[in-house]
Each structure stands twice: as C-alpha cells, then as structure tokens.
Amino acid sequence: MSLLSDTLALYKREMLIFRANIRVNLIRTAIFPLFILLIFGATGQGINNVPVVVVNYANNMQSQQFINSLGSQGIMSVESVTNQNDALALLDAGKVSFVIVILPNFPTYNGQSAVRIYYSNTQYSVTSEILPMIEQRAALFAGPGNYQVKQYLPSSTFGAALSTPVNGANGSETDFIFSGVIGMIVVFSALFAGGMGLITDRNAGFIKAYLVAPINKAAILFGRVLAGSVQSILYITVVLLIGLIFGSQIAMGWTGLFWIFLLGMILMVCFTSVSAILASRLKNVTSFAIFAQAVGLPLWFLAGGIVPVSSLPSTLQTLSIIDPMTYAVDGFRWVILVGTYPLANMITDISVLLGFAIVSTLLSVILFKSTID
Amino acid sequence: MADIIRIENLTKRFGDLVAVNNVSLSIREGEIFGLLGPNGAGKTTTINMLLTLLLPTSGKITIDGLDLARNHEKVKQLMGLMTQETVVEAELTARQNLELFSSLYHVPANQVQKRIGEALEEADLVQFADKKAGTFSGGMQRRLGLVKAMIQEPKILVLDEPTTGLDVQNRTTMWARIKGLNKKGNTVLLTTQYLEEADQLCDRIGVIDHGKLIALGTPSEVKRIAGSGKILEIVVKNNDVARTASMLKSKFGIAAVVNGDKLTAVMTKNSESEFTKISGALDKEKIEVVSIGMHLPTLDDVFIKLTGTGMRDETGEMKGGRMNIRGWR
Ligand SMILES: Nc1ncnc2c1ncn2[C@@H]1O[C@H](COP(=O)(O)OP(=O)(O)OP(=O)(O)O)[C@@H](O)[C@H]1O
Ligand SMILES: [Mg+2]
Numbered sequence: 001m002s003l004l005s006d007t008l009a010l011y012k013r014e015m016l017i018f019r020a021n022i023r024v025n026l027i028r029t030a031i032f033p034l035f036i037l038l039i040f041g042a043t044g045q046g047i048n049n050v051p052v053v054v055v056n057y058a059n060n061m062q063s064q065q066f067i068n069s070l071g072s073q074g075i076m077s078v079e080s081v082t083n084q085n086d087a088l089a090l091l092d093a094g095k096v097s098f099v100i101v102i103l104p105n106f107p108t109y110n111g112q113s114a115v116r117i118y119y120s121n122t123q124y125s126v127t128s129e130i131l132p133m134i135e136q137r138a139a140l141f142a143g144p145g146n147y148q149v150k151q152y153l154p155s156s157t158f159g160a161a162l163s164t165p166v167n168g169a170n171g172s173e174t175d176f177i178f179s180g181v182i183g184m185i186v187v188f189s190a191l192f193a194g195g196m197g198l199i200t201d202r203n204a205g206f207i208k209a210y211l212v213a214p215i216n217k218a219a220i221l222f223g224r225v226l227a228g229s230v231q232s233i234l235y236i237t238v239v240l241l242i243g244l245i246f247g248s249q250i251a252m253g254w255t256g257l258f259w260i261f262l263l264g265m266i267l268m269v270c271f272t273s274v275s276a277i278l279a280s281r282l283k284n285v286t287s288f289a290i291f292a293q294a295v296g297l298p299l300w301f302l303a304g305g306i307v308p309v310s311s312l313p314s315t316l317q318t319l320s321i322i323d324p325m326t327y328a329v330d331g332f333r334w335v336i337l338v339g340t341y342p343l344a345n346m347i348t349d350i351s352v353l354l355g356f357a358i359v360s361t362l363l364s365v366i367l368f369k370s371t372i373d
Numbered sequence: 374m375a376d377i378i379r380i381e382n383l384t385k386r387f388g389d390l391v392a393v394n395n396v397s398l399s400i401r402e403g404e405i406f407g408l409l410g411p412n413g414a415g416k417t418t419t420i421n422m423l424l425t426l427l428l429p430t431s432g433k434i435t436i437d438g439l440d441l442a443r444n445h446e447k448v449k450q451l452m453g454l455m456t457q458e459t460v461v462e463a464e465l466t467a468r469q470n471l472e473l474f475s476s477l478y479h480v481p482a483n484q485v486q487k488r489i490g491e492a493l494e495e496a497d498l499v500q501f502a503d504k505k506a507g508t509f510s511g512g513m514q515r516r517l518g519l520v521k522a523m524i525q526e527p528k529i530l531v532l533d534e535p536t537t538g539l540d541v542q543n544r545t546t547m548w549a550r551i552k553g554l555n556k557k558g559n560t561v562l563l564t565t566q567y568l569e570e571a572d573q574l575c576d577r578i579g580v581i582d583h584g585k586l587i588a589l590g591t592p593s594e595v596k597r598i599a600g601s602g603k604i605l606e607i608v609v610k611n612n613d614v615a616r617t618a619s620m621l622k623s624k625f626g627i628a629a630v631v632n633g634d635k636l637t638a639v640m641t642k643n644s645e646s647e648f649t650k651i652s653g654a655l656d657k658e659k660i661e662v663v664s665i666g667m668h669l670p671t672l673d674d675v676f677i678k679l680t681g682t683g684m685r686d687e688t689g690e691m692k693g694g695r696m697n698i699r700g701w702r
Contacts, residue, residue, distance in 0.1 A: 002479060005476065005479070006476070006477065008476075009473060009476035009477055010473075010477075012473070012476075013462070013465065013469075013473050016464065016465055016469055017462075017464040017465070020464040020505070021464070203458075204458055204459040205456040205457070205458030205459050205460075206459070206462065208421075208426060208456055208458075209454065209456055209474075210477060211425075211426055212424045212425070212426065212449060212452070212454045213449065213474070213477035213478050214446050214449040214450055214477075214478065214479065215477050
C-alpha cells in the first residue's frame with residue numbers, strides 16, 4: 001500500500017541530509033583511499049619471488065639445468081612437487097602462480113611437447129611479466145616450439161572467489177589495493193550511513209515522529225537502504241577517480257564500470273542492513289562506532305582487500321567464504337585487474353551478494369519492528 | 374461535551390518500574406487538557422501509549438470511539454504530535470520539514486502546497502521558509518514543530534512539554550498559539566512541568582507523580598485540594614528551621630511542611646490576625662526570618678499537600694518555591 005510512497009518520502013529526507021553534508025562525506029570518502037594507496041600502492045614495485053612449482057618427470061641433467069636457470073635471478077621462487085595433480089591443486093588454490101611440468105622425453109620432442117606451462121587466469125598481472133620469461137627459458141633448453149602453454153581454470157566457484165586475482169608485478173599493486181579499497185569505502189559508508197543515522201535519529205526523537213505517522217514501519221529502513229545504495233554511486237566514483245590519479249586502470253574498460261557499480265550498490269544494501277541490525281541492538285552512537293570499526297576492518301581483510309584471500313591462513317579462508325565483501329572484491333579484481341569477468345565468478349558473486357542483501361534486509365526489518373514494541 | 378479520549382486503568386511497567394500506575398481519566402472534545410508532573414512522572418510514557426508507540430501492560434484506551442488496540446492506523450490520522458525532544462529536522466528547511474510530514478501523513482497531493490503555505494503563515498515563518506530549521510531560534514523551531522504537527526489537520530493535538538526550554542516571551546506566545554488552535558476546534562493534550570502553564574492554559578488538568586494520577590479537575594478545583602485557607606510561607610536561617618516548626622506546632626497547632634529552609638503551612642483560622650500573631654512570635658523567639666508571606670493556594674501547594682514535597686527535578690531532589698519552577702530540562 002503506502003510502503004513505496006513512504007519509502008520515497010523518507011528516501012528524499014535521507015538524500016536532503018546527505019546533500020547538506022556533502023562536503024564532509026566527500027572528504028571522508030577520499031581520505032581513506034588516498035592514504036591506503038600512498039602507503040601500500042608504492043610497495044612491491046619490483047618482481048621477485050613469484051611462486052612457481054615444477055614437476056620434474058624427466059629427472060635428467062638437462063631438466064635440472066632448466067630448473068636452475070628459472071630460479072637463477074631471484075624473480076621466481078621455484079619449488080618441486082612430485083606429481084602434477086598436487087601441483088595443479090596449488091595453482092587452483094592460488095598458492096602459486098605457475099606450474100611447469102617437465103615430461104619424461106625432455107628435452108626431445110616425441111610427438112608431444114617436452115614442457116607444459118600452466119598458468120591460472122587469476123594471476124593476470126604476473127602472467128604478463130613472467131610467462132614470456134618462462135617461455136624463453138623453455139625454448140632455450142627444450143628447443144623452440146617444444147613446449148605448450150595452458151591456461152588453467154579454477155575448479156570450484158567458491159574457490160574461484162577466494163583465489164581472486166593476485167598481485168605481484170609492476171604497478172599492479174596499486175590496481176590490486178585500489179580494487180580492494182572500493183569495497184572498504186562502500187562498507188564503511190554503509191555501516192555509518194545506516195546504523196549511525198538510525199541511532200542519532202532515534203535519540204533525537206525523529207524515528208518516534210515517523211512511527212506516530214500512519215506509515216509502513218519498514219519504510220523507515222527501506223528509505224535508508226535506498227538512499228545508501230544511491231549514495232554509494234558517488235562514493236565509488238570518488239574512489240575510482242583517486243585510483244585514476246594513482247595510475248590505475250580498469251582493464252575491462254567501460255563495461256567494467258557497470259559491474260563495479262552494480263556490485264558496489266548491492267554491497268551497500270548488504271551492509272546498510274547489517275548496520276541497521278547492529279543499531280537495533282546498540283543504544284548509543286559511541287558503542288555503535290566502536291562496533292562498526294571492529295566489524296568493518298576485519299571483514300575487509302578477510303575479503304582480501306589488502307592481502308589476497310589465498311594468502312590468508314586456511315582457517316581464516318573459511319571465514320572469507322561467509323564474508324559478503326569477498327564476493328564484491330572478487331568482482332572488482334576481475335574487472336579491474338584481469339579485464340574479463342568469468343561467468344562462474346559473476347554468477348557466484350552476484351547471487352551470494354543478492355542473497356545476503358535480501359536476508360539481511362528482511363532481518364533488519366524484523367528486528368527493527370520488534371525493538372519498537 | 375463528549376469524551377474524545379478515554380483512558381481506563383492504564384498501567385505500563387518497565388521491568389520492576391511502574392512508569393504509569395492504574396491511571397483512569399477522560400479528555401473531552403474541544404478542551405485543553407494538561408498532564409502535569411515533575412521529571413520522570415510518567416507523562417511521556419502515557420502519551421506514547423496514546424500514540425501507539427508503546428503497548429500498555431494493561432488497561433484500555435478509547436480514542437474518538439475507537440478501541441486503540443485494534444485501530445492503530447485510523448487513530449494515528451486523528452492525532453498530531455509535537456515531541457518533547459527535537460521537534461524539527463535541523464538539516465531540512467522549514468518547507469522541507471512540512472513536505473516530509475505531508476507525505477508521511479498522506480496529505481492529498483493537490484492540497485500539499487496550499488497547506489504548507491498556510492502553515493508557514495500560521496507559524497510566521499514565510500520569509501524563513503527555505504532556511505534550514507537548524508538555524509532557527511528555539512521559539513521558531515517550536516512554532517514550526519507546532520504547525521508540522523497540524524499538517525494532516527488532526528482532531529487531537531498532542532504536545533509533549535511544548536514550552537520547556539523557552540524564554541518567558543516565547544512561552545507566552547506559544548500559549549496564545551495553542552489557545553488559537555484550540556479555538557478552531559482542536560482538542561489539545563499537553564504535558565508540562567510548569568504549574569503556571571497548567572493553571573493559565575488548561576481547561577482541566579491531571580496531576581501525575583510516580584506514575585499515579587493524584588488529582589484531576591479544573592485548575593481551581595485542583596487548587597482547592599490545598600484547602601480553602603491561605604498558604605503561609607516562612608523562610609528562616611537554616612539552623613532555625615526545626616525550632617520554627619516546633620514553635621508553630623506548639624503555639625498555633627500548625628503542622629508545617631519543611632522544604633529546605635522553607636516552611637509551608639495551610640492557615641485554617643482567620644488568616645490575617647493569625648499571620649500577625651505568628652510574626653510576633655517569631656520575633657519574640659529571636660528566629661532569624663529571611664522572608665515571610667501569605668498567598669492564595671497554587672498548584673505547587675497542591676503538590677506539597679499531595680506529595681509532601683515540592684516539584685522534584687530529575688535526581689528526585691526538591692526544587693525551591695514556586696517562583697523557581699521554570700526552565701530546568
Ligand atoms: N523505555 C523505557 N524503559 C525503561 N524505563 C523507562 C522507559 N521509558 C521511561 N522509563 C521510565 O519511566 C518513568 C517515567 O518516564 P517518562 O518519560 O514517562 O516521564 P516524564 O513524565 O515524561 O518525564 P520528563 O518530564 O522527564 O519528560 C521514568 O522513571 C523513566 O526512567
Ligand atoms: Mg517526558
């Protein structure tokens with residue numbers, strides 16, 4: 001009945017307040033990415049210690065020389081594994097960037113190539129730098145054309161989200177951090193815009209004034225969630241512009257923007273509702289702020305905002321699976337670092353985020369209604 | 374006049390605390406009814422139950438013939454509220470405040486602008502229509518809050534402490550506005566901590582303390598509770614208080630209520646001659662009198678009579694005489 005019109009009326013109110021504080025909101029949004037990119041964006045400029053595993057089925061002198069030459073410059077950190085399946089499992093989990101399989105016939109060609117080089121498409125930035133180097137060595141030791149390059153596709157979709165593209169090469173550290181920062185800004189904005197506003201409005205008596213009106217109570221939350229997702233467009237734009245200044249690019253181009261905004265807006269809905277849930281349990285702004293900080297930052301780390309999820313301890317990776325931010329950051333990484341968005345990832349990311357958004361919104365409505373008698 | 378609000382045996386508990394304790398009262402259509410009580414008396418809790426914000430622990434509320442428990446939506450349209458806390462949205466302009474509440478009360482679209490125009494005029498805020506309400510003075514904010522509460526043209530106007538925190542001048546004009554709205558046919562239910570306000574503004578008052586209704590009637594009826602005799606007030610140097618009290622008791626048979634360094638008593642016999650005798654006796658006993666006086670009963674005297682103390686502030690401490698009762702929030 002009046003749910004839509006009530007929601008729009010309260011949405012309008014939120015936006016008026018947002019506009020009244022626009023300068024503070026923009027500055028707050030800009031400070032975090034600026035600092036994070038200044039501090040972390042400059043690290044990892046050189047390439048070194050790219051993790052590579054070798055499966056040596058030939059086990060002869062030539063193959064040993066080939067392996068030694070790979071590790072000689074310190075660019076790659078080469079480890080040996082005895083069978084191919086174990087090696088590919090490491091690649092699948094995002095633990096290594098390349099798997100090199102040296103077949104028994106090495107270095108001769110007997111109807112099949114002597115070397116297989118597997119790379120994961122999640123290791124985009126490393127691939128472009130390191131793959132030519134490996135190919136050049138293979139050509140040197142096995143002969144030109146006596147090797148195969150294969151792209152390895154991650155097996156499970158959950159695994160796919162977790163083994164989000166990994167950084168490791170020139171300048172792409174900035175891209176990597178920058179794509180994580182988008183998630184952070186959205187989540188922090190949501191936590192503060194949603195719950196903080198709800199608590200201050202309740203303490204000021206505004207919520208009471210709305211509840212006295214013959215409106216649908218859920219509109220008080222929906223108006224806020226709607227306003228939050230619209231505001232997130234502005235927040236994301238600010239981060240994108242800052243990324244641009246730092247020399248980042250969106251590998252996917254303009255279509256990438258569509259995905260970034262879509263994922264960002266759903267993420268905003270998720271966390272606006274989460275913060276409304278927190279707000280219905282916490283009565284004062286200070287404890288809410290402490291709580292929001294305590295929740296927001298760990299979730300960001302778990303989502304692989306600053307260190308790839310695949311580099312986290314495996315117990316924490318389990319937590320990453322239930323952190324909705326993980327799926328948004330996954331999408332950002334594909335779009336910004338890789339330039340493609342594999343269908344499996346796209347479906348996983350969007351459906352997990354949408355599911356979380358729906359559940360958290362419903363829960364916040366239920367809790368909100370129950371806390372006001 | 375018909376009863377527009379009927380409250381029967383209303384009780385609200387918060388855990389062990391009984392915030393409203395078995396209150397029964399009726400508010401008549403077209404009157405200004407004042408709920409008078411100190412901080413924490415249960416005024417806001419009572420109002421919140423009338424406005425469907427709180428569910429009563431027990432008791433029944435009937436508004437305009439409708440059982441409140443089963444007619445939330447209908448009843449909400451009938452009532453306009455000005456809250457005790459912030460009454461307007463500081464970040465919104467006066468006009469935006471009114472637009473917001475027009476929407477929330479589903480005022481028909483073709484009437485919104487007309488009503489907002491009238492409301493701004495009514496509140497003397499036409500030239501400030503597009504200024505942020507946060508920049509307004511306290512008086513202007515209350516004026517805006519008042520017309521905001523009226524935007525859906527409710528039958529009943531509920532004002533929770535409409536003048537708390539206002540200076541004397543703004544309070545007087547607020548009273549005039551409330552009386553004006555009442556003349557147009559609105560029933561007004563207001564709460565107040567100010568005895569003077571209840572006395573001047575209200576047709577009838579209910580005195581509430583610790584959740585209990587302790588008096589009900591017109592201001593003069595309620596004042597009569599304090600007795601027909603005049604009220605004697607003596608302020609003495611602190612160490613003479615006990616001596617004064619016992620002297621009044623033994624020589625004049627007057628049981629005075631002690632309130633700090635002030636003694637208050639109801640005069641029963643011929644007050645004028647008794648007053649002279651008491652003055653003389655105080656002089657003879659060499660009691661250092663700061664002030665001594667007599668006045669007709671006021672609502673504060675009703676309080677003293679009914680509760681044994683003056684109006685309390687938040688901490689439950691006593692406030693001084695009736696002249697001091699103003700402006701604490
Ligand atoms: N939600 C609540 N939970 C617990 N106790 C409450 C709640 N609301 C009110 N109280 C208590 O009930 C009592 C009555 O409070 P109420 O707000 O009705 O007083 P009041 O007469 O409006 O006072 P004031 O002049 O300060 O506004 C107080 O002791 C208050 O602490
Ligand atoms: Mg109150």
